Amino acid sequence: MRTLIFRTVAPYLTSLMILFSIFVLLRGHNEPGGGFIGGLIAASAFAIYGIACGVSPVRRALYFHPMAISGFGLLVSAISGWLSLAFKVPFMTGLWTKVSVLGVPVDLSTVLFFDIGVYLVVLGSITSVALALEEREHG
């Protein structure tokens, strides 16, 4: 699979797919999309990069071990549920706040952070599986 064309295109393809996965993640709150599908797109981006350029560049690019990313995602999701504790509402209640970033009002919510956590869990665990399989193939 390591043809010149594929290797040249793969980095661009990967960056585009990751950008798109973040778009899908953020879009998911009111429209089709969300953390799970976003995470899958991002994981396939890393898988493509791994097929084109080998597994170790992917691991270097990720810097953190995929399982650690997955664990961080689980932590983010769990904490966004626990935040309800401070507001005297039941576990996992959606809490909203508005912040202004450079004059643009942005809605922030625990739901968003939960979804980001899901995104990272899916990204981490699927990438971890994919890289392990690709390593076996090339090694």
Added chain:
Amino acid sequence: MAAESIDISNAMLTEPTALGDWMLVAPVGLPILFGAVLLMVRHETRLHAGIAIAGLLLTLGANAALLLQVLADGPKVMTMGRWLPPFGISFTADALGASLALVATLVASVCALYAMKDIGATGRRYGFYPFLMLLMAGVGGSFLTGDIFNLYVWFEVFLISSFGLLILGSTDRQLDGATKYAILNLVGTTLFLTATAYLYGTFGTLNMADIARKADAMRETGPLMTLAVLYLLAFGMKAAAFPVNFWLPASYHTPRIVTAALFGGVLTKVGVYALLRVLVMLFPVERAELSGVIAWVAAGTMVLGIMGAIAQSDIRRVLGFVVISGVGVMLAGLALGTEIGLTGTILYAFHSVLAMTALYLLAGVIKELGGSYSLHELGGLYRAYPAMGAFALVLMLAVAGLPPASGLWPKVLLVRASLEAGWPWLSFAILLTGLLTTIALGRVYILAIWRNGPSGVPADAATGAPGYGYASMALLCVPIILLGIYPEPFIRVAEAAAVGLLDASGYIGAVFPAEAVQ
């Protein structure tokens, strides 16, 4: 800003949540938090045991606080995301769920302690402790959830974690055992999911309190008997009831001994719990119809299980069959369905969680000292390690149901209940199982510990006492002996749990406070 004027009190809870209610979520939320942290520090294996034990002790504290609250004020409810039940997913803790969650967390903490010795750096890097935490999140969620689909989700959570724990080490034997375990458990899970889909199609709700209050009206028209049978089969597989228990002897002797201890102690009891919850609380009339079948299944499970134990020569395989026969004894109470019978079953579940875990840990210590699990090779341990012999005696008496340890009182209750119900043959089966258990474990004791070994005392008898093994067994022996000589508090809890199952009005009233007033 029109949204702010909408009255949300018809759809959402409006009173603030008391801090004490968080004890309901903590037994699930804390293990997930700690499991996530452990995943992140996967390569810092030295930190794992400390983090996991701290997390489990916090969970244990939350469980104890929850049980005390439930015993004092009745079932507690927290519905996720403020939606009113049955639309939000409710966590509902009654005496049954809270007490089993407490016992399970206790043995998990002890297993985490023993794992400091049993699981080396490689096992930790493969993720023993994260899997352990996520397994306990799944088990805690199963015991505390009040929603039957959510119960399925928690079953999946602990099932997937248990796959990870089973293959830790990746030897051929483990993969072989794990494949059988995985496939047969997935069949059970699929049945569970099918039954739940059918139930949702029938009732239009998944909240267990909602199902319990609607079941009477559905009885004439709905296929409740079909549902009850499907759940009996699905959870019977999970609980390892005869004749769908062949996955357990095929897999429980393959993992690391501390994993086997946790599985043998806790996992089958989750199946028994689910049977109790669904058949006794949701489908009581159907359970009464099925009681004859359940009684035969119970008798078959306990007698054939323990006969399997007598035939084995590997200690871990013996224990696997003893676990199965214990499940049979618990099913006897389910078949009877009376208050005393269910009290006996629940008390037996407490006993079995503690004693089976301790017995598996004992097997680990025997392996550590004698160098083998095989009864053909072991011997002479009594002379070299009298303390280990003492632990073994107490634990084996406990499992055989002899005083002064924990197995006696649940069996007394179950025998009495089956005599009162006019089923002397069931009490005979329970007593016969007790006798055969004594023979099976007595055989282990004589061959592994009492007799002189084939080569006398083991050559490496000079190795020091196994500190972690003794500490873990001593920790478990405290409640085991307490249950034997001062059973009243335990029986009171089990009785409260049984009463709460038989009369679901407290459970329903906690989820739907408006109904309780009427």
